[in-house]
Amino acid sequence: MATVVHHPAETKRPPVRQTPPPPPAPPTPSSARRRKAAANAPAGLAWGLILPSIVVVAIVSIFPIAYAINLSLHETSYMQVGEFIGFENFLPIFTTGEGLGQIGLSLVYVIGSLLLAVPLSLGLANLLNQQVAFRRVFRVLILLPWVVSQTVAALLWKWLVNPDYGPLGLGELGGNRVDFLADPVLAMVLLIVVNVWISYPLATILCLASLQTIPEELKEAAEVDGAGPFRRFMQVTLPLMKPTLFVVAIQLTLLYFNMVTLVYTLTGGGPLGGTNLLSLGAFKESFEFFNLGLGAAYSVVLFAFNVIFGAAYIRLLRSDKS
Amino acid sequence: MTDLTAPAHPIHAGVSDAGATARTAAARRRRRRGKPNPLTYVGLVAASLFAIIPLLWGLSTSFKSESATLSDSGWIPAQFTFENYRLVLFESKIPVYLGNTLLVAGLTVVATIIVAIFGAYAAARFRFRGKTASMFLILMTSMIPGIAILVPLYFIAVNLGLYDSYAIMVIVYTAWQIPTVIWMLKGFFESIPDSIEEAGRVDGASHWRVMTKLIFPLAVPGVAAAAVISFIYVWNDFLIASTLISTDERRLVAVGLYNYLSQYGVVWGQLTAAVVVTVIPIILVFVLMERRIVAGLSAGATKG
Numbered sequence: 001m002a003t004v005v006h007h008p009a010e011t012k013r014p015p016v017r018q019t020p021p022p023p024p025a026p027p028t029p030s031s032a033r034r035r036k037a038a039a040n041a042p043a044g045l046a047w048g049l050i051l052p053s054i055v056v057v058a059i060v061s062i063f064p065i066a067y068a069i070n071l072s073l074h075e076t077s078y079m080q081v082g083e084f085i086g087f088e089n090f091l092p093i094f095t096t097g098e099g100l101g102q103i104g105l106s107l108v109y110v111i112g113s114l115l116l117a118v119p120l121s122l123g124l125a126n127l128l129n130q131q132v133a134f135r136r137v138f139r140v141l142i143l144l145p146w147v148v149s150q151t152v153a154a155l156l157w158k159w160l161v162n163p164d165y166g167p168l169g170l171g172e173l174g175g176n177r178v179d180f181l182a183d184p185v186l187a188m189v190l191l192i193v194v195n196v197w198i199s200y201p202l203a204t205i206l207c208l209a210s211l212q213t214i215p216e217e218l219k220e221a222a223e224v225d226g227a228g229p230f231r232r233f234m235q236v237t238l239p240l241m242k243p244t245l246f247v248v249a250i251q252l253t254l255l256y257f258n259m260v261t262l263v264y265t266l267t268g269g270g271p272l273g274g275t276n277l278l279s280l281g282a283f284k285e286s287f288e289f290f291n292l293g294l295g296a297a298y299s300v301v302l303f304a305f306n307v308i309f310g311a312a313y314i315r316l317l318r319s320d321k322s
Numbered sequence: 323m324t325d326l327t328a329p330a331h332p333i334h335a336g337v338s339d340a341g342a343t344a345r346t347a348a349a350r351r352r353r354r355r356g357k358p359n360p361l362t363y364v365g366l367v368a369a370s371l372f373a374i375i376p377l378l379w380g381l382s383t384s385f386k387s388e389s390a391t392l393s394d395s396g397w398i399p400a401q402f403t404f405e406n407y408r409l410v411l412f413e414s415k416i417p418v419y420l421g422n423t424l425l426v427a428g429l430t431v432v433a434t435i436i437v438a439i440f441g442a443y444a445a446a447r448f449r450f451r452g453k454t455a456s457m458f459l460i461l462m463t464s465m466i467p468g469i470a471i472l473v474p475l476y477f478i479a480v481n482l483g484l485y486d487s488y489a490i491m492v493i494v495y496t497a498w499q500i501p502t503v504i505w506m507l508k509g510f511f512e513s514i515p516d517s518i519e520e521a522g523r524v525d526g527a528s529h530w531r532v533m534t535k536l537i538f539p540l541a542v543p544g545v546a547a548a549a550v551i552s553f554i555y556v557w558n559d560f561l562i563a564s565t566l567i568s569t570d571e572r573r574l575v576a577v578g579l580y581n582y583l584s585q586y587g588v589v590w591g592q593l594t595a596a597v598v599v600t601v602i603p604i605i606l607v608f609v610l611m612e613r614r615i616v617a618g619l620s621a622g623a624t625k626g
Contacts, residue, residue, distance in 0.1 A: 042529070043448075043450045043451065045444075045448070045529055045530075046444045046448035046449075046450040046453070047444075047450060047452075049440035049441060049443060049444035049448075050440070050441040050444045050445065050453075050456055052437045052440065052441070053437055053438060053440075053441035053460055053500050053504060054441075054456055054459065054460065056437060056493075056496060056497045056500060057459070057460055057463045057497050057500055057501065058459075059478075059497070060471075060475070060493060060494055060496075060497030060498070061463035061466050061471065061497055061498070062459070062463060062466075063474070063478075064466075064470075064471035064474035064475055064478065065466045065470060065471055065474075067471075067474035067477070068470050068471055068473065068474050071473065071474070123365070124365075124369055127362055127365050127366050127369070128366070130358045130362055131358060132358050132362055132363065132366065136612075136613075138366045138369075138370060139612060139616075140608070140609055140612055141370040141373055141374055142366070142369045142370055142373050143373075143608070143612065144373050144374060144377065144605065144608070145373050145376075145377075146554065146608070147554055147557070147558070147601070147604040147605055147607075147608045148377070148558075148601060149557065149558035149559075149560065149575075149576045149579075150558065150560060150576075151560055151576045151577075151579055151580050152576070152579060152597050152600070152601065153376070155380075155579070155583070155593060155594075155597060156376040156377065156379065156380045156594075156597065157376055159379065159380065159383065159590055159594070160375070160376050160379050164392075165391065165392055165395055165590075166379070167379060167395065167397070168375075197372070197373075197376070201373075202551075205615060205616060205619065206619060208616050208620075209616050209617075209619035209620035210620065212616065212617075212620040213620050254464065254465060254467075257467070258467035258468060258469055258470075260468075260469050260560075260561060261560040261561060261576075265560075265580060279467070279469055282467075282469045282470065283469055283472075283561075286472065286473050287472075287565065292473055295473065296470075296473065299467060299469060299470030299471075300470065302467045302469065302470055303465070303466060303467055303470050306465040306466075306467060307465055310465050
């Protein structure tokens with residue numbers, strides 16, 4: 001908050017730092033007050049305000065996902081929807097080696113990326129929050145990949161690790177020609193690295209924003225009590241950032257599970273199916289092979305993964321709060 | 323701990339501080355902690371390199387002639403050429419794609435904010451029957467994978483006669499951004515104390531007036547952050563822009579770039595020049611808005 005300089009509203013807003021809130025669980029007093037203020041609001045107005053949002057997401061998100069679920073239970077041939085066939089479209093995903101392999105690869109990709117991106121974002125946010133020289137420059141540079149689209153990221157990295165011409169291409173290494181895009185394992189490694197590269201900035205921004213809401217007094221109090229930087233981080237900063245870290249983890253998990261563009265443009269699922277993720281299956285079955293039923297089945301499986309992971313995070317967050 | 327012989331780095335003063343409170347807090351912090359650990363700089367430089375090396379390599383390549391891209395592997399081109407940029411700017415559709423993207427992203431931001439700001443306000447301030455359910459409904463839609471609903475959206479677009487139009491892109495992007503923006507602005511509204519509204523109402527202003535004249539102006543930092551996040555999302559999207567649009571004249575940059583690749587084969591010089599041209603506008607937006615993004619987000623969006 002301290003970083004907005006010229007905005008007049010800023011002066012009208014109460015400086016958060018000055019009203020030391022009851023730190024870890026602020027919602028109770030304010031929400032009680034809010035309830036009082038809310039009591040005399042006309043219900044018609046409230047509904048009128050929120051209805052447009054509901055209508056838009058209902059038409060563009062909820063109806064289509066219902067449509068997709070329905071589609072996944074029907075036989076299809078090109079654009080024609082045929083008869084009801086139950087879960088037959090799901091069989092190739094759950095009973096064949098290829099389908100199970102895709103599930104496994106998706107999990108490797110998602111978990112591998114999370115294990116790199118979350119600690120990286122947390123660490124960078126802490127570095128960027130310090131009073132360093134050229135802080136603004138560092139912030140802009142480090143957060144820059146955020147604005148690079150997945151297509152562009154794929155192109156740039158492909159060119160960067162090109163075994164013959166790229167500066168990060170390893171060329172001949174110990175007599176073997178190393179081509180990231182020709183080896184299934186290396187291709188997955190590259191895919192995860194590029195994925196982290198495009199996704200850590202937004203996570204870092206969220207962590208940074210959360211860090212700035214932590215009252216400096218708390219850290220100073222801990223310092224007075226003799227806590228070193230590490231203990232201050234573990235016992236003051238980290239607990240206060242927990243809600244943000246959950247939010248970051250949820251957002252990244254959803255982003256990673258549903259990632260199509262980067263995979264499609266960087267590796268295309270290859271080599272030898274080494275990066276053939278569920279999300280890519282959904283895209284290819286629907287838009288390259290026009291097996292709409294099977295594509296919809298892949299989509300529904302993805303949706304299920306999103307809901308399972310999302311619900312798990314929310315549960316963890318809730319149990320953590322109570 | 324203060325080292326009087328070494329004045330505080332001059333940019334500090336300008337970097338972080340809003341009001342006097344923040345400035346004294348920062349000063350206190352500096353006094354207490356002294357200079358940051360040198361390892362901090364090592365970490366920051368390493369991270370900066372990781373962030374920009376792919377972009378720098380692209381920039382370097384864009385100034386090499388097509389034959390030099392495959393022989394000159396230096397970071398600084400042995401011979402600078404602007405030929406790639408000439409081709410991209412004057413003999414390709416990239417400028418058209420850029421204009422389209424600007425239009426669609428701008429309209430999306432406006433539509434998203436207009437729809438979401440009222441919903442967020444209602445969710446933050448009013449209590450009404452069905453509120454929990456409707457918020458749950460809106461937020462849960464962010465768990466729906468975009469890829470999962472592309473085929474249904476295609477059918478809807480065709481049936482509504484909106485396939486291959488700017489309108490369908492704006493509608494879909496708006497719907498996809500609404501959950502995030504509502505959630506961000508709701509947090510922001512909750513951080514504005516009720517007392518302001520109560521004061522307004524004591525003065526006899528209606529709910530509507532209090533909301534639009536008193537509270538919305540206070541929410542500008544949050545709205546700005548939300549706007550940038552939505553804008554960047556549209557700027558970078560590939561899926562919707564590639565499946566719901568078929569006319570080249572209406573393409574967005576992310577798709578246009580990819581088609582560039584398939585159209586001309588791998589011509590790294592031109593391709594990287596195209597990348598640079600398409601990345602510069604969004605980098606400008608980002609650099610200009612960077613401080614506002616963090617500031618706007620820190621008020622609300624980071625709460626669980």
